[in-house]
Amino acid sequence: MEPLFLEPIFMDRIWGGSLLKDKFNYNITSPTTGECWAISSHEHGDCVISSGIYKGKRLSQLWNENKELFGNTPGDKFPLLTKILDANENLSVQVHPNDEYAKNNENGELGKSECWYIIDCNEDSEIILGHNAKSREELESMVNKNQWEKLLKIVKIKKGDFFYVPSGTIHAIRKGALILETQQNSDTTYRLYDYDRLDSTGSKRQLNIEKAIACTNVPDANFDRVYTVVLKDNFRCTTFVSNEFFSVHKLDIFGECKFKHNKPFSLYSVIEGSGKLVHGTSEYNLIKGVHFILPYDIDEFTFSGNMEIICSHI
CATH class of the missing domain: 2.60.120.10 (Jelly Rolls)
Structure with a gap:
């Protein structure tokens, strides 16, 4: 885990x-x-x-x-x-x-x-x-x-x-x-x-x-850029796309926030800032340019700090 x-x-x-x-x-x-x-x-x-x-x-x-x-x-x-x-x-x-x-x-x-x-x-x-x-x-x-x-x-x-x-x-x-x-x-x-x-x-x-x-798709298809935003006390989650291939979100972290992980696995890329990932008694430092996967058996975790993270999953 x-x-x-x-x-x-x-x-x-x-x-x-x-x-x-x-x-x-x-x-x-x-x-x-x-x-x-x-x-x-x-x-x-x-x-x-x-x-x-x-x-x-x-x-x-x-x-x-x-x-x-x-x-x-x-x-x-x-x-x-x-x-x-x-x-x-x-x-x-x-x-x-x-x-x-x-x-x-x-x-x-x-x-x-x-x-x-x-x-x-x-x-x-x-x-x-x-x-x-x-x-x-x-x-x-x-x-x-x-x-x-x-x-x-x-x-x-x-x-x-x-x-x-x-x-x-x-x-x-x-x-x-x-x-x-x-x-x-x-x-x-x-x-x-x-x-x-x-x-x-x-x-x-x-x-x-x-x-x-x-x-090539002919005629060309147009795609509306309609996003869903969830704002909590210490984070903002913007969902950009969710389809049969992937779902992609941006997490803006500004403090400490707990998350439930209910996907088979999720991919994370820190694109700005720094902070920590905490799972159970384990703590991991996160800096800009770090990439990681949360596997299936991690069901709860905490982010803290000031970070921008791109997350994806199937």
């Missing part, structure tokens, strides 16, 4: 920068670190438990061998993945498949619906979210003619914004944004456009235009 703290995994990206080191004090030497895989059991980045009785074991190993920690949730893969992204330059314009398409075309991989919490961004930051094509034929024509300004929907962003990005949505994070991403446990991305830039070998990165067009 103890929380599972994890060691993040860092990924270099052509569009990465230094904010993961500068903002979270992670031990990173590369100047182009784009992604922190904070809670992940994916084969491309499988986090190690950093302390406690399961120290040294990978999250995928616990999922396979200790299902009781996760309420015996069915499935051969841990369902969620938490990342922090530093977009020092524009990410490619891309789309992710749904579960059915990924299963049939990507060796049983899960689909990838995701969502973004804007931790911080430049004053003029934007994202691409959606498209203007009225039919798949029009979509294909606009892509082939490189009519990106006509095709793509541009959205201004600010610190504290949240966006749900379901599978089949054309999207891109643009430069100047630091984002926490909650997603299905998948690493399948189909690129539509990459600004004709070159990688470290002097080559253009691979595009996946045929698959991307096949996966």
Whole structure:
């Protein structure tokens, strides 16, 4: 009965920068670190438990061998993945498949619906979210003619914004944004456009235009950003999204507050501030950049301090 703290995994990206080191004090030497895989059991980045009785074991190993920690949730893969992204330059314009398409075309991989919490961004930051094509034929024509300004929907962003990005949505994070991403446990991305830039070998990165067009939702869907807020004496809980893939909340802690834990398991990422987690007679220090899972057998716990925490669960 103890929380599972994890060691993040860092990924270099052509569009990465230094904010993961500068903002979270992670031990990173590369100047182009784009992604922190904070809670992940994916084969491309499988986090190690950093302390406690399961120290040294990978999250995928616990999922396979200790299902009781996760309420015996069915499935051969841990369902969620938490990342922090530093977009020092524009990410490619891309789309992710749904579960059915990924299963049939990507060796049983899960689909990838995701969502973004804007931790911080430049004053003029934007994202691409959606498209203007009225039919798949029009979509294909606009892509082939490189009519990106006509095709793509541009959205201004600010610190504290949240966006749900379901599978089949054309999207891109643009430069100047630091984002926490909650997603299905998948690493399948189909690129539509990459600004004709070159990688470290002097080559253009691979595009996946045929698959991307096949996966894109046409016409584009609009999603209302309607949040539920619960305010108590020492905390505020904002629910951003709750669907078949995940529920995502933001906890603002300003004091001591007790919580009931009635989920099979829950994922937590401290994105600002510091404090403590208390369970029974055990006390754990929490600082900005710490990520952990509360397993099934923890039914009550206490947060104290001044913190901003992103929480997710299935």
